[in-house]
Amino acid sequence: MSTVMKLSSLQAAEHQIMEDLINAFLAEGLLPIPGNTLIELSAAPEKIRRMMEPYQYGQRAGWQKDQMVGRQEHAIGNKRTFAEEGALEGHWKLDEQRAFSDEKSLGEEGNRSSHAGLLWEDARSKEARQAPKFLVHLEGIVFMVQSSIRQGKQWVQGSPIYTQNTEGDWIMLSTPVAVGHTVLRLALSDEAYAHPGVAEFVDSIETAAEQLALGLEQVDQLHNVKPSNAYEWFIKGERIAALRDRPFHPTSKAKIGFTEKDVRRYAAEFGEKIPLRWVAVRKDVVQQGCEDNKGLSTLDILDEPQRKMVEDAFQRNGIDLKTYMPMPVHPWQLQNIILPRYVAEIENRTIIVLDIEAGQVQATSSLRSMSSVTSSTYMLKLPVSVLSLGAARYLPVVKLLNGLAGERMLRQAIACDDSLTGKVFLCQEQNWWGYMPDDMGLFDDHPRHLAAQIRIYPPELLEEGVKIIPMAALGVELDGRHLLSELLDEELSKEDVVAFYTKLAGLFYDVVMRLFKVGVVPEIHGQNCCVVFRNQQVKGLLFRDHDSVRLHQPYLDKHGIADPAYWIRPGYSNSLYNETIEKLIFYVQSLGTQVNLAAIIEAFVAVYDLPEAKLWDITEQMWKEALHRVQLPEADRAELFRLIFQRQEWPAKLIVRPLLEADGVPGAMPSGKGAGHNPFYIG
Incomplete structure (x- = not known):
């Protein structure tokens, strides 16, 4: 270049x-x-x-x-x-x-x-x-x-x-x-x-400026990628979403620990194939999600020749699959974390590093989540312990356990509303394995860097006529161009874009408020909330990463859904349990509206020359209609209307101050809440 x-x-x-x-x-x-x-x-x-x-x-x-x-x-x-x-x-x-x-x-x-x-x-x-x-x-x-x-x-x-x-x-x-x-x-x-x-x-x-600049070099190449099937559309959406990462966060693109060479190898924008490394871990120090061998094996992400490579490596090391389990490892993680930090385990053969590369993946907009290089509903989540947003991107067992509980609760909530059938899709996240020896605890730092999860997407991901795109990809301006024109395969007028945004915002708030009335809010920022197109029409939302499904237990009780019994670090505040509807609606205000939809508005305004006020008016109206439709106690509906539309201030998610004050607690992504601006308030 x-x-x-x-x-x-x-x-x-x-x-x-x-x-x-x-x-x-x-x-x-x-x-x-x-x-x-x-x-x-x-x-x-x-x-x-x-x-x-x-x-x-x-x-x-x-x-x-x-x-x-x-x-x-x-x-x-x-x-x-x-x-x-x-x-x-x-x-x-x-x-x-x-x-x-x-x-x-x-x-x-x-x-x-x-x-x-x-x-x-x-x-x-x-x-x-x-x-x-x-x-x-x-x-x-x-x-x-x-x-x-x-x-x-x-x-x-x-x-x-x-x-x-x-x-x-x-x-x-x-x-x-x-x-x-x-x-x-x-x-x-x-x-x-x-x-x-x-x-x-x-x-x-x-660091963020330097690494974002590397990604922006790929804009023309990304524009020239012409997907030929549903899976390729998914991959293109992930690569585009990575360019904005967490919208409006000034340091979200900084992956502290990556060199320029690492960024080019492992960041989603570049679409490079990443060879998987493997270790063998003694089974008695591994905790897993699906018990009694009812789930998948880590080898299920490999084809037959690749499986044989792993099995042959086991034989060369004098071990078998009854005593050890094969664990895929990101190559950066092996070189920078496992080899220098797990010396004792390697010496006593609790962990055996296998001298093979078997299987290839490519990064998605979420650094730790890896997609297959060929069409598949199986995707891999691995720890990559760089620092991002003030926290290491490892994969602790406690998060995986909470993901089991969150997914179970979310599926129960969806079943409470028949109108969500065919409109809400979930990834299955029950197949995982994490290093957890008996002498270490769920909140200890050391075991968090060695784990794997196979995330199973619904079959719609591969169906002809279907496109599943992270909502974050719609919040990215591609040097004066936008992915929407490609997705809908036509030259779009301003009226076309306004009509699309109206449908998208209407679907988003309808789904989110129907889940809210049951007492849950899933991950609704644009990285973990995907929009499902069928035959060029917006048809549903897909949710993934279920370890942070937030709840209001009084609403869950009304629908017969038990406390998921999340694991919470003693002595630390948590955002999962919300005692009031005001606390729970905060996540729809912040992550859902001020981050996810606001980024889409910003990109549409920039590319399609739309009046920003018009899109915010649509946002307000779609939320009001959704709030009116859902079955809530009238007192609660009135309180939510006041909190969302009539209060001068909204609670705001702080992104800079917590980083300035961070004390470096392992695993804790610094966060905070303050008072902010209400975009719907009439002064």
């Missing part, structure tokens, strides 16, 4: 992460800097207005041009910032800034919403057609924001960001690393800034 193309990919990656980073800072109260406010652009000093006014409409090309022209690189430790030569046409000094420090700040703008169904001329759409108001932040860092339906305030896409040096001059911050470093230094106390989580977070921003 040429240097120009690599540079272009890096610029696109940095732009995406810059946007996610600043918006996350705004959403979590790290911006504005504590004690400061946002003022109208028209009230800012003249030089600031001159700097910002050309960017009022998010001129991305202008932002990228500024990255290339007249910037001088300065090293701050091992971080990068850039000073823009002549960008300010004379520097704005510190005393000039202070002259405006007492400007009257703007109150939070009331959010516009519509309760008039899908009418075009509703309150939100009218507001969207008016000239937008732009605000600027002046204290310590200068940047421009505008109102946002999703989160209240958002960075003006592509507009420049400046900070002040010790001489009082303003310099441009041209990378997300520089912005992250500057904002956190200004926003946090000295003690908070010294916390190890802060440095790790800033480092992960840089």
Whole structure:
């Protein structure tokens, strides 16, 4: 690849992460800097207005041009910032800034919403057609924001960001690393800034940009992939979904522990075949899901010649299948985790490393989940203990046990509503094996790195005329193109896309609220919730990864469904048991709406030039209709209506602050909850 193309990919990656980073800072109260406010652009000093006014409409090309022209690189430790030569046409000094420090700040703008169904001329759409108001932040860092339906305030896409040096001059911050470093230094106390989580977070921003840039190099190649059957559509959807990973999370693409070579080998975007390594594990130290040999064997993912390779390796090592079980291992995991950390087990032959490669898989949008390189409903989940989102991506037995309980409960919940038949599909996740010696516990770190699960997809995955796509793939813009046009195999008008989104949102909320009324919410973010197309029509949802099916036990009791008896780490909070409907609906508000559907809205707006307000109006209406249809106690329905549509604030899932404060507890993905913006509130 040429240097120009690599540079272009890096610029696109940095732009995406810059946007996610600043918006996350705004959403979590790290911006504005504590004690400061946002003022109208028209009230800012003249030089600031001159700097910002050309960017009022998010001129991305202008932002990228500024990255290339007249910037001088300065090293701050091992971080990068850039000073823009002549960008300010004379520097704005510190005393000039202070002259405006007492400007009257703007109150939070009331959010516009519509309760008039899908009418075009509703309150939100009218507001969207008016000239937008732009605000600027002046204290310590200068940047421009505008109102946002999703989160209240958002960075003006592509507009420049400046900070002040010790001489009082303003310099441009041209990378997300520089912005992250500057904002956190200004926003946090000295003690908070010294916390190890802060440095790790800033480092992960840089890694995310580098690894996303590698993935973006594959966009043209992905566009040229023309699936010929249902399975190939599934694989293409997974590869595209991986480009966005967890939408709106600035560090989700960072897989700490992967080199550039590893990313190219093992990330889904590249579609590379991954050869499986194998170890033999003594059966008395293995815990499994399906007891009494009623389930599959790990060898069931192999063809006959490959099985024979494993059996021959057993013979060479003087062991048999009665005493040892064959365990597939990701090649990165074997080299970086098993060989250096399991020395004692290898020496005493509890674990025997087999000198073979048997079977090939390819990565999916979820790093640990592997699809077969040929059409199959059997897929493999393996630990790959890189750090992502503040946690190691291993595969602990406790999660696998909770997956058994979650799947059983979810199947019982689906059976409570006949209308879900043929509309909801589940992966079967009962076939698994994990290293768990008697002298170690479920919450110990050491055994978590050696396990395997065979995930069985429903037969529809391979049926002619069916396409199963992660919803996350619909939240990805492919350099001005979108997967939807390929899925529906036609040139789409704006009306076509609006009609599609209406059907998708209607199905999503209908299914989710019907399960909610029984007392469960499955994994509904776009990575683990897939949309099922049949003959180009949206027909259902497929759920996978059942270890985090959340519940409200009083509703389950009404439907005769017992407590699943999840394993919960003593002394730690959990999100699985929710004592109130307010706590349970939070996951529909956050993961379902503010992440999954919001990412799809963002991509549709960008590619098909749709009015964002229109899609949010549809979202609101589809949720209202679903809430009206489900059988709930009227008092609960009224309370949910208030929580979803009438409260000024929604609870918000925090993604940055928990990482800044993380203490590195093994297996714990840092998470938190705060107060956020309600996209449906009428102010």
